[in-house]
C-alpha cells in the first residue's frame with residue numbers, strides 16, 4: 001500500500017470554524033497515524049468570496065492547533081494552467097464538450113424535466129454538436145447515460161447513484177473558471193491524495209467526482225464523509241450555538257490540545273475514553289472508528305475537558321499559553337521559575353487560562369486588589385496580634401518553604417490559642433485581597449518572603465487605619 005496522503009481543502013471565505021477544524025483534524029490525524037502526508041490546499045477559485053484575511057485566519061488557527069501541514073499551502077488560483085490541461089484532455093478524448101445553451105434555456109429544461117416527474121437536468125442539447133469554444137460557452141462533462149456510480153464510503157458504507165439522475169454537469173464556466181467538482185478532482189489526482197475525508201454536505205458531489213476520476217483514468221481515493229456537527233437543538237452548528245471560530249476558543253483561554261480532544265470526539269470514538277493527549281490520538285486514530293451519527297457540540301463538555309487538560313499539562317508547558325493573557329492584563333510576567341510556580345498553584349482550580357490569569361493577579365501586582373467585603377469580614381482588630389506575630393516569625397525565617405511556614409504558623413497558634421481556621425482567611429485576604437485562592441502555604445512559598453511580609457504588614461496597617469475597623 002502506498003503512503004497515505006490526506007488533505008484539508010478549505011474555501012477561504014471566513015475564519016476556520018469548529019466544523020472545518022474537525023475535518024482538518026481527521027485528515028491530519030490519519031496522515032500522522034499512517035506516517036503519511038497531510039496537504040493543505042486553499043480553494044480560492046471564488047474570487048468574490050475568497051479573501052487574504054480568511055487565508056491568514058485559517059493558517060493562524062491551524063498553527064495554533066498544532067496541525068502542521070507537510071505540503072502546501074497550494075492555492076487553486078495559481079493552478080489554472082493545470083485545470084486547462086485537464087480540460088483539454090477531456091475535450092480531446094470526447095468526454096467533455098462545449099455548450100452554448102443560455103442559462104434561461106437551461107432553466108427551462110430543468111423545469112420541464114421536473115414537470116415530467118424527473119430530476120431538474122440539463123437535457124444534453126449540445127452533447128453531440130461538436131461545438132468549439134466561443135464567447136459564452138461552458139464546458140460540460142459527458143456523463144454516462146446508463147448504469148450506476150458506486151461510492152464505497154468508509155463512514156457511510158456503500159452508496160449507489162443512478163447515472164440517469166445525473167446530468168452533463170459544467171466543469172468550466174463561461175468566464176474560464178473551473179467548477180468545484182472539477183478543480184478538486186484535478187488537484188486530488190495531481191497532489192497524489194489517496195484519502196479524502198470531508199463533511200457529508202459534499203456527498204452529493206462525490207458521484208460526479210468519481211465519474212471524473214474514471215474519465216481521467218485515475219484510481220479512486222478512499223472517501224469518508226463525516227456527518228455535520230450539530231448544535232444542542234440538533235440543527236446544523238451555527239453562531240446561534242456559541243462561538244464558532246477556532247481562535248475564539250484560544251482567546252477565551254482554551255488549550256489547543258483540549259480543543260483537538262473535544263473536536264475529535266465529535267465524530268470519532270475509542271471505546272468510551274474521553275480524554276486523549278495528542279500523541280495518544282495519533283497512535284489510536286483510525287478512520288474505521290469514524291462515527292455515522294452526528295456529533296452534538298456541547299460547550300460545557302469542552303470547558304470540562306479544558307480543565308482536565310490544564311490539570312494534566314505541566315506548568316512549563318502551560319506557561320507559553322498563559323503568558324499572553326497575563327501580558328494582556330499588564331502584569332510584568334515572564335517565562336521562568338516564578339511563572340511555573342504560579343501556575344502550579346493555580347492549575348488545579350482553573351477551567352480556562354483566562355480564569356487562571358485572573359486568579360494570578362495577586363502574584364503580579366504590588367498591592368492586591370482588596371475585596372471590600374472580604375476585608376470587612378476578615379481583617380478585624382482581633383487578628384492584628386496574630387498577623388503581627390506571624391509576620392515577625394516569617395521575617396526571621398531563612399526562606400518560606402512549606403515546612404518553615406508550618407512551623408511558624410504552629411508556634412503562633414500555640415502562643416495565641418487560636419485555631420488555624422480562624423487565621424487562614426485573614427491571611428488569605430491579607431495576601432490576595434480575596435477569600436478564594438490557592439492553598440496558603442503553597443501560595444506564600446510562591447509569592448516569596450518579601451512580598452508576603454509586606455502584605456501582612458499592609459493588612460495590619462489597613463486594620464489600624466481609620467477606614468479599617
Ligand code: GLU
Pocket residue numbers: 009010011043184197198202
Ligand atoms: N472547499 C471545500 C469546502 O470548504 C472542501 C472541498 C473538499 O474537501 O473536497 O467545503
